[in-house]
Amino acid sequence: MSAPTGEEELRAIMRAVAEHGSKAAAARALGIAETTLKSRVKAAEREGIKAEKDLAIELPTFLDGDEPIDDIINRMSRNFERAKKAQDARQWFPIKLKDNKPIGILFVGDPHVDDNGCAWPILREHIRICNETPGLYAVNIGDVSNDWGGRLIKKYADQDTSVHTARRLVEWLLLDSGVPWIAWLHGNHQHMGNTSALHQEMNKRYGTQRVPMLDWEARFVMQFPNGEEFRINAAHDFPGNSMWNPIHGPVKAVKFGDRIDIAVSGHKHNWAVSQWENAEQGTSPLMIRVRGYKHLDDYARRIGKYEQDEGQSILVILDPNAKTKAGRMVAFVDVQRGADYLTMVRQ
Numbered sequence: 001m002s003a004p005t006g007e008e009e010l011r012a013i014m015r016a017v018a019e020h021g022s023k024a025a026a027a028r029a030l031g032i033a034e035t036t037l038k039s040r041v042k043a044a045e046r047e048g049i050k051a052e053k054d055l056a057i058e059l060p061t062f063l064d065g066d067e068p069i070d071d072i073i074n075r076m077s078r079n080f081e082r083a084k085k086a087q088d089a090r091q092w093f094p095i096k097l098k099d100n101k102p103i104g105i106l107f108v109g110d111p112h113v114d115d116n117g118c119a120w121p122i123l124r125e126h127i128r129i130c131n132e133t134p135g136l137y138a139v140n141i142g143d144v145s146n147d148w149g150g151r152l153i154k155k156y157a158d159q160d161t162s163v164h165t166a167r168r169l170v171e172w173l174l175l176d177s178g179v180p181w182i183a184w185l186h187g188n189h190q191h192m193g194n195t196s197a198l199h200q201e202m203n204k205r206y207g208t209q210r211v212p213m214l215d216w217e218a219r220f221v222m223q224f225p226n227g228e229e230f231r232i233n234a235a236h237d238f239p240g241n242s243m244w245n246p247i248h249g250p251v252k253a254v255k256f257g258d259r260i261d262i263a264v265s266g267h268k269h270n271w272a273v274s275q276w277e278n279a280e281q282g283t284s285p286l287m288i289r290v291r292g293y294k295h296l297d298d299y300a301r302r303i304g305k306y307e308q309d310e311g312q313s314i315l316v317i318l319d320p321n322a323k324t325k326a327g328r329m330v331a332f333v334d335v336q337r338g339a340d341y342l343t344m345v346r347q
Contacts, residue, residue, distance in 0.1 A: 007047065007049070009040075010040060010043060010044040010047065010049050011044070011049055013026070013030070013037060013040045013041065013044060014041065014044050014049055014050065014051040015051070016029055016030055017037075017041060017051045018051040023037055023038055023041065090212075090214060090218075090219075091219055092219045092220065092221050092231065092258075093212070093219070093220050093221070094220070094221050094223050095182055095220055095221065095222050095223065096223045097222065097223065097224045097225065097320075098225070099224075099225065100224050100225055100226045100228075100320050100321060101135060101346045102135065102317055102318060102319040102320070102321070102342060102345045102346055103135045103136070103137065103222070103317075103318050103342070104133065104135060104136040104137070104315050104316065104317050104318070104338060104339065104342040105136075105137050105138065105139060105182070105222075105232075105315070105316050105318065106126065106129075106130060106136060106137070106138040106139070106313050106314075106315045106335065107138075107139050107141060107234065107264045107266075107288060107290050107313060107314050107315075107316065108126070108138050108139065108140050108141060108179075108290070108313045109141055109266045109271070109290030109291050109292030109293060109311070109312050109313050109314075110141060110142060110143035110144075110187065110189075110266045110267065110269065110290075110292030110293065110294060111123060111140070111143070111144050111145070111173065111292065111293050112143060112144075112145060112146055112189075112292065112293060112294040113144060113145050113166070113169040113170060113173060113293075114145045114146050114159060114161040114165065114166035114169055115145075115146055115159060115161075115294050116158075116159050116160055116161075116296065117294050117295045117296030117297055118293050118294060118295075119293045119294075119295050119312060120293075122293060122312050123293050123312070125335075125336075126312070126313055126335050127177050127178070127179055129335055129336060129339045130178070130179045130180065131177075131178040131179070132339075133339040133342060133343060134343070134346065135342055135346050136180070136315070136339060136342060137180045137181070137182045138179045138180060138181050138182065139181070139182060139183045139184075139185075139218070139232075139234050139264075140181060140183070140184045140185060141185055141187070141234060141235075141236060141264065141265065141266035141267075141290055141292075142185040142186055142187025142188075142189075142190065142216070142236035142266060142267070143187035143188065143189040143190070143236070143266070143267070143292070144170050144173065144174075144184075144187075144189075144190070144199075145166045145167075145169065145170050145189065145193075145195075146159065146166065146189055146193075147166075147189045147190055147192055147193025147194075147195045148189075148192065148193060149192040149193040149194060150192060152192065167195075167198065170199065170202070171202050174199070174202055174203065174211070175202065175205055181211040182211070182212070182220075183211070183212050183213075183214065183218045183220065183234060184199070184203070184211050184212070184213045184214075185213075185214055185215075185216060185217065185218060185234065185235070185236050186199065186213065186214070186215050186216060186236075187216070187236040187266070187267065188236065188267070196213075196215065199213060200213055216235060216236050217233065217234065217235035217236065218232075218233075218234050218235075219231075219232070219233050219234075220232055220234075222318060224320040226320055226321075228320035228321075228328075230261045230262065230318050230328070230329070231258070231259055231260050231261045231262075232260075232261060232262045232264070233253055233257060233260045233262070233263045233264075234262075234264050234265070235253070235263075235264075235265045236265065236266060236267050237249060237265045237266065237267035237268065238250055238252060238253045238263065238265050239252065240252040246268070246270050246271075246272040246289055247272045247273075247274055247287045247288070247289050249265055249289075250263035250264065250265055250287035250288060250289060251263075251274070251287050253265075253287075254278060254283075254285045254287055255278070259281050259282070259283055260283070260285055261283060261285055261286070261328070261329065262285065262286045262288065262316060262329065263285060263286070263287050263288070264286075264287075264288040264289070264290065264314075265288075265289055265290075266289065266290045266291075266292050267292075268289065269291055269292050269294060269297065269300065269308075270289060270291055270308055270311075271288075271289055271290055271291035271308060271310065271311025271312075271314065271333070272287075272288070272289045272311075273286065273287070273288050273314065273331045273333065274286075274287045274288075275287070275326065275329075275331070277325070277326070282325075283325065284324075284325040284326045284328075284329075286316060286329050286331055288314055288316070288331060290311060290312065290313055290314050291308050291310070291311035291312050292312060293312045295307060310333055310334075311333050313335060314331055314332065314333055314335075315331070315332045315335050315338035315339065315342075316329055316330070316331045316332075316338075317329065317330045317331075317332070317338065317341060317342050317345065319345060
């Protein structure tokens, strides 16, 4: 017998070992030296060929249904590169203005449009102002609806608005209210109810116009033709809390952030505005917390909170023609007064 070198020959030797029960008996049956057979057995074992009896039937050989490891790694590498590019594109993305007139941005606090305590008379008034004021845009700070989930899903029993109606209200606010949105954040209630993807689908109905929708925070730059830029970090909330300072989180964001002009958040249903010169970064940032529109909050009352009446949204005027750092931005808690001021300075 010639020296077996191919896979079929190695399989024949392994079958002989299985059939005859020992290497010596298999060598005698095949008419080869036992040492030769042993070397062939080792070669077969290196190739992963096992000793199997020669059956009287022929079994099928199936394809491996698993994706090859190299293909998995290549696919995961491509996915990472795509996800990294997508994330980088959302870091300080530009929003370009077509002229150098001052503009206003209404930072809309948590709407909770389906809550029984949503201050719809105030929200409708602010929507009207957005529609009637040239140069005024809006950023939704998150928690647009209750979106109860988990153990809190039972809270739907405490509100008059159904899930279906709540989603219709959200869709109206996004698509049909006339508010010129430039950013829309997903807050903790969207996480709870897992509705972020639903909002994205609603957003597609804009056709060619897309409102940037981001999870929790947005970092963007308002760019004017004269070269002036306003760096805005809007978040549903920033890390950090203090009983003495309602804007502790925005202050931290400014101190440790990247030359932020406006740091604004919501979430906690209280409002505050502060501004000071951040000399080490060469800025005079505005730090803002918006109250939101949820009133008549039984939970807040039970834990001893006093309910604020104002600051549901806060309007900030951006003036690219201002002569001082502090004068570049002016915040108005009174939204109508801010809109009137914007109309005046745009003339």
